[in-house]
Amino acid sequence: MNVQEVHFSSLAAESGRSFQQRAAAVAEAAATEAVAVDREARFPRKAIEAARKERLLGVQIPIEFGGEGASILEVADMCYALGRACASAGMIFAMHQTKIACLVRHGAGSAWHERLMRRIAHEQLLMASSTTEGQNGGNIRFSTAAVEREGAEISLVRDATVISYGAEADGIVTIARRADDAAGSDQVLLAITRDDYTLEPTLAWETLGMRGTCSAGFKLNFKGSADQIFPVAYNKIHAQTMTPVAHLCWSSVWAGIAAAAVDRAQLFIRKAARGAGGSMPPGAAHFTSAKMTLNKLRAIIAANLESYATSEHDEHMLSSVDFQSAINLLKVEASELAVSTVMHAMRACGLSGYRNDSDVSVGRHLRDVLSAPIMINNDRILSSMNAATLMSAVPMSLRD
Known part of the structure; x- marks a missing residue:
């Protein structure tokens, strides 16, 4: 790594700002244009430029190639933060980071791919899929x-x-x-x-x-x-990195969208209760359901993140029927739970949540999260898993 690369990769460390603080700065930029990005179907330029400024596009790149070696846990948390602010910005970041994970894990040892890693860390290149x-x-x-x-x-x-x-x-x-x-x-x-x-x-x-x-x-x-061409066959990349990282990062974005909707539902219920002298509005039960569903969503993502982080260098484990079934079911369950959470949030807000011009509007969040079950269609995933789930043993205890 040359002197300039060392300088750029160490800027954040020298400032003492955490990944979470830097992601929050990107999310703040993303939030300022989220409505316009949706309305005009335009690229979230402010968010991506902020991610470049905070040097988050190359954050997974190993330190020896000019990056910061961020873990999947840290990257997923960034996806969640961006998903809360702007679904499109969050999903772009998640897809980019999935490609970077493939490069980091399967490009090492290839001179061409190592040069690309250095470029991404230094120039903050955005990689599409x-x-x-x-x-x-x-x-x-x-x-x-x-x-x-x-x-x-x-x-x-x-x-x-x-x-x-x-x-x-x-x-x-x-x-x-x-x-x-x-x-x-x-x-x-x-x-x-x-x-x-x-x-x-x-x-x-x-x-x-x-x-x-x-x-x-x-x-x-x-x-x-x-x-x-990557020096590793795609079937191996797909199972060990592409699928698990995509599903973990996408799910984190969907959870962020759901959390933003719950924020709005909470604001509505609090305002309504204050206006009614403390009496809960009719939609209060839906807010409780939204909060509970969001908690379940975050819990299953956290469990799968921990599982992958523990096993990400264990090729046998990553290729096992149990792991592949679990990571595919994460995508299915997370996408359905995210939609359910946002629907509960909208029903908690009633007409105010349905409107596009209120401060508790949930319309954009619902439209965005409805993409979740059809990004690699859940029906396709479940259909392809039939044989694998039949082969997988039923757990004998709660600890299995």
Whole structure:
């Protein structure tokens, strides 16, 4: 690590500000434009610029490559804080951090990927994700587009139906078939940077919620070096890092959205009770339900975070049926609980929560959180888990 990289990576430590304090500063910036980001379906530029200023985009990068070596626990807490302020900003941050986790865990030892880690830490590059293509319906374990090889050079043309914040990103992490004659499930992961590819818009992003993620469709044209392919097979990356980190970070964002809705419900109930001389309004029971559901949501995320943090370097454990079932069920349960929490919060507020022009409006939060069950559709996950859950033993005690 050179002198300049040491300087940048140590700025936060020298200031004495914690990750939590720096994430709070980003969340504050995100909150100032959350309404406009949603209304105009525009990229949350203030939030991402604040994340760059606080040097959080490279926070997971190991210290030896100029980062700060943040843990999954610390990153998930940042996702929660940003989700409370602006769902789109939180989800962009979560998706970026998922790609960085793949780079950190599976790029070590590759000179090209280590250089990219240094660049991300130094330049605070924003990395997008491209895992959905053509008509595969979100099945990211099957690719149509294949890597073409010509000596040490490779190319890829990919019909990406969704590249979240692709037009704003400095690079993309994408999957593809290993070669023309490879099966759709024989995949590789590539990290590519802005000077390697072009994007041709194909699909707009006009959605109910998560509008600021700007998840438009593009035709991706890439030419670069074979060194940009991760040295580890994608099936291993998918099981050990991509899926668990994505589900933990996404769930943390959804929990943040739910917490913001509960905040508004609490404000409404307190105001209503004061106005009625202490008598609880009819929606008070829904506020209690919202608070209880949020507590359950946070508890299951915390349990899975602890499980992953304990086992993240144990390849046997990460590949086990029990772990894979648990981390996939986290996504399903967290997304459903988040929706339930926000619905209870809206019913606690009644018409005031339903309105878009009140200080306790929950409409934006509901529209955003409704994306949760369909981001990698819960039905697809549950359907794919049928055989695995049959093989998994039923616990014999509460401690198993």
